[in-house]
Amino acid sequence: MSGPSSYQPQNAFLKWFEARLPIIGLVHSSFVAYPTPKNLNYWWTFGGILSFMLGVQIITGIVLVMHYTPHVDMAFDSVEHLMRDVNYGWLLRYLHSNGASMFFVAVYIHMFRGLYYGSYKEPREVLWILGVIIYLLMMATGFLGYTLPWGQMSFWGATVITNFFSAIPIVGETVVTWLWGGYAIGNPTLQRFFSLHYLLPFVIAGVVVLHVWALHVAGQGNPTGVEPKSSQDTVPFTPYATVKDSFMMVVFCIVFAWFVFYVPNYLGHADNYIPANPGVTPMHIVPEWYYLPFYAILRSIPDKLAGVIAMFSSILILVFLPWLDTSKVRSASYRPLYRVFFWIFVAACLGLGYLGSQAPEGIYVIAARILTAYYFIHFIIITPLLGLIETPKPLPNSISESVLKRSGAVAALLALLVGGATFLGSTPSALAQEKQEIHETPIPPRNTWSFAGPFGKFDQQQLQRGFKVYKEVCSTCHGLKFLSFRNLAEAGGPGFTEAQAAAIAADFKVQDGPNDQGDMFERDGRVGDAFPPPTTWKNEAQARQLYSGTVPPDMSVLAKARTYERGFPWFLLDIFTQFQEEGVDYIVALMKGYEPAPAGFTLPAGGNYNKYFPSNSIAMPPPLTDGLVDYTDGTKSTIEQQAKDVAAFLAWAAEPHMEARKRIGFQVMVFLVIFAGLMYFTKKKVWADVHGHA
Amino acid sequence: MSSAEPSRRDFLYIATGTVGAVGAAAVAWPLISQMNPDASTIAAGAPIDVDLGPIAEGQVIKVFWRSKPIFISHRTKKEIDEAKNVNVASLPDPQPDSARVKEGHDQWLVVIGICTHLGCIPLAHQGNYDGWFCPCHGSQYDSSGRIRQGPAPANLYIPPYAFLSDTKIRIG
Incomplete structure (x- = not known):
């Protein structure tokens, strides 16, 4: 430049x-x-991947805005409308929500690569600081975006994060009220968050331009940390870096697509499928995974202001890293001591992340405090000290002399996996004892579902039976407002014919009007109508009066809005096994979980004892009995069968495009694997002459 | 790249490039398709029934179908005669009145109430032809909804509809 x-x-x-x-x-x-060092390993491809992900987020985001309504009364519904009715809406939303996570995966790899190879050192300090600014902007953008669906986690996440500012002495409350535009989080907050969420990605793009500019002034670092000395040490960016970056982008897309098509809600929270309720806080309020280490730091400090300061400091300290590191040697490959401490630091960050997801109780708090202290000690004491006491290994004279060390990247990846696994393996098992006591309810037993796994399909007969259960039992109290009768005849659903769907619709009474006299009137339902609200209660106030202070939840997204804690190591294995039927299993367990209250348990008035319900006292009386629903297909109408059938029906209701999702997912996977293979061989061909000369 | 003697390397590059291009095109499709009417919009475009009973002779009512205004005109004897006694060949968009109403229901004219010029809504019982006058650019339609004067290129369009009985129609 x-x-x-x-x-x-x-x-x-x-x-x-x-x-x-x-x-x-x-x-x-x-x-x-642009000359790029020829010894860059694959860890250097994440800058390109990050630019790609920024593009993905901006494009999918612009599209989502075409269907989203930033209003407290309509935001949640507009997202569900997008997921159900808009062509490929489910795909675009899952790309955007999982894209945010993938963006952070890439940025963390990029940052740790910088830490390992000393990429922040002279003359790249400004480049590094610009990176920290991008990271901060990403965190702000991610947080703002997570509030937009206006689910429970959106609302309470926004409440908690904005309350950080209430820790500021004297003006704290004023600042928070100003941020909210009201006395609490509300519509003004949502609208300004939406505006800023649209703005910030473009600010990020601007700072990325500066970041790349600064990079091209100083030149890229490389795994040896020795600056290129001659044109022997470099290759032109195109085609060498371009093809290598592109290959890794395709590989990265495989991971991305796995989440989007097979476990799209894994990285989110079930609670966010419950519409925001300013009167009830979720049981465990946890931020998105990418904030967890900082959340752990925040909670480990028992003082409000100090906690917030510690949390912000933990990020801002990165700005000072170029001057905290006293070593003249850049790359950890030549720093035997730093390399060890680097991996300890990685483990500490993973540990903080895990602790951030756990309830702040008992040994978790102590562990979080130790790791928080270590986090700062790493930067303030260990990093400056190492540079003074460490004897680095001799550096190669030039990049060409160093020869490509293929083993480096692989060894680092292995170490990361082993380190992470041993850490996660050791810590929680020591805490298992403690955890047993925290659990009040048993784990719902697993069922086998026809729709589980990468090729899962709904059992149409089961969905039809499940619909019968819903119609005859549930629908008196529970709505299904995001579904329309026409959905019953759509592909990937219960497989009713158009005529059957019309007949079902005609069985329901729908309010319409006003007519020419100005009156509302009731008429038979039509296929285009949404399922009408339950008939036993008119509004939430009446429902609370009737049902001991509770409102029967709408069932449209219930199967995605319920879950249970999977625990270690299942929560990690679930990514690979694609297990995502927690909500469905929970619904079955709940239907069957009614028991006489055990001795010593005082059941509140209007409550029914259910061993799977979080507080064990549920307002709903046992809804199912053997033979209650008359099955016409010869299936025996047991409680167990009815529970499974209605749960399967709700699984479909919550995710009506699941079959399409998995089908397209398979096609995308096959495509990406072939494309990655072609890219790999193209990359090899392009690089063949360079490797020959080296 | 010499096309006379393609090497294995060329083939690999072309194959990779082609697969990449196919992928890019496949990604573009959902981004384009999402802007089409969604399932709820399509469902809301279902046919509607209109009761003609309360519409008095000489009255024009407006109903909405697929978010478009539909004019239903209960024509008078005079309006029907005027519509029929025009030299069809002299019209900008020649069409006999019989092609614009259902047989045996001469008194009912059903048209989409959108000016064929640039989409404004013409006003009923205005203009020189006992029909409609568009306030935007001055197009005038007659009692059969045909363009008679002004910049509009075509007659008012007729929506798909059928008589369910003498006093009830289904539009769509």
């Missing part, structure tokens, strides 16, 4: 244009001719 470009256009028009706006020359010198 410095000095005139080497780009010499041949075409007369391009010459004319270049003399007036040398933009092609700029691109050419930055992304084509």
Whole structure:
């Protein structure tokens, strides 16, 4: 980017244009001719992946905004509308929500790569600080975005995060009220968060330009930490880096697609499928996984202001890292002591992340305090000290001399996996004892579902039976407002014919109007109508009066809005086994979980004892009895059968495009694997001559 | 790249590029398709029934189908005669009145109430032809909804509809 470009256009028009706006020359010198060290390993491809993910987030985000309504009364519904009715809406939303997580996965790898190879050291301090700014902007953007679906976690996450600012002495409350635009989180808050969530990605893009600019001034670092000395040490960015980055992008897309198509809600929270309720806080309020280490730091400090300061300091301390690190050697490959402490630090961050997800009780608090202290000790004491006491290994004279060390990246990846696994393996098992006591309710037993796994499909007969259970039993108290009768005849559903769906609709009474006299009136349902609200209660106030202070939840997304804690190591294995039927299993368990209250348990008035319900006291009386629903397909109508059938029906109701999702997912996976293979061989071909000379 | 003698390397590059291009095109489709009417919009476009009973002779009512205004005109004898006694060949968009109403229901004209010029809504019982006058750019339609004067290129469009009985129609 410095000095005139080497780009010499041949075409007369391009010459004319270049003399007036040398933009092609700029691109050419930055992304084509730009010399890149030839010994970069795959950890260096994450910068490109991050740019790609920023693009994915901006494009999918712009599309989501076309269907989203930033209003407290409509936000949740508009997201469900997007998921159900908009063409590929489910895909676009899952790309965006999982894309945020993938963005953070990539940024953490990118940052730890910088820490390992000393990428922040002179002359790259400004480059590093710009990176920290991008990271902070990403955190803000991610948080703002998570509030937009206006579920329970959105609302309470927003409440907790904005309350950070209430820790500021004297003006804290004023600042928080200003942030909210009211006396609590409300519609003004949602609207300004929406506005800022749209703005910040473009600010990020701007800072990314500065980041890349600074990178191209200082030149890229490399695994040896020795600056390139001659053109022998570098290769042109295109095609070498371009093809290598592209190959890794495709590999990264495989991971991304796995989450999007097979476990799209794994990284979210079930509670966020419950519409925001300013009167009830979720049992465990936990931020998105990418904030967990900082959340653990916040909670480990018993003082409000000090906790908030510690949390912000834990990020801002990165700004000072270039001056905290006293070692003249950049790469950890030549720093035997630092390398050890680097991996300890990685483990400490993973540990903080795990602790951030756990309830702040007992030994978890102590462990979090130890790791918080260690986090700061790493930067303030260990890092400066190591540079003074460590004897680095001799550095190679040049990049070319160092020869490519293929084993480096693989060893690091292995160490990360082993380190992470042993840490996660050791800590929680020591805490298992404690955990047993925290659990008040048993784990719902697992059922086998036809719709589980990568090729799962709904059992149409089961969905039809389940619908019968819903209609004859549940629908008197529970709504199904995000479903329309037409959905019953849609592909991937219960498989009713159009005529059957119309007949079912005609069985329901729907309010319409006003008519010419100005009155509302009731008429038979039509296929285009949504399921009408329950008939036993008119509004929430009446429901609370009737049902001991509770409101029977709408069942449209219930199967996604319920879960139970999976515990270690299942929560990790679930990614690979694609287990995501916690909610469905819970519903079955709840239907069967009615028992006489055990001795010593005082059942509140209007409560029924249920061993799977979180407080064990549920307002709903046992809804199912053997033979209650008359099955016409010969299936025996037991409680167990009815429970499973209605749970399967609700699984479909919550995710009506699941079959399409898994089908497209398989096609995408096959495509990506083939494409990755082709990219790999293309990359090998392109690099063949470089590796030959080296 | 010499096409005369393709090497294995060329083949690999072309194959990779092609697969990449196919992938990019496949990704573009959902981004384009999402802007089409969604399932709820399509469901809301279902046919509607309109009771003609309360519409007095000489009255024009407006109902909505697929978010479009539909004019239903209960034509008078005079309006029907005017519509029929026009030299069809002299019209900008020649169409006999019989092609614009259902046989045996001459008194009922059902048209989409959107000016064929640039989408404004013409006003009933205005203009020189006992029909509609569009306030935007001055197009005038006659009692059969045909363009007679002004910039509009075509007659008012007829929506799909059928008589369920003498006093009830289904639009759509």
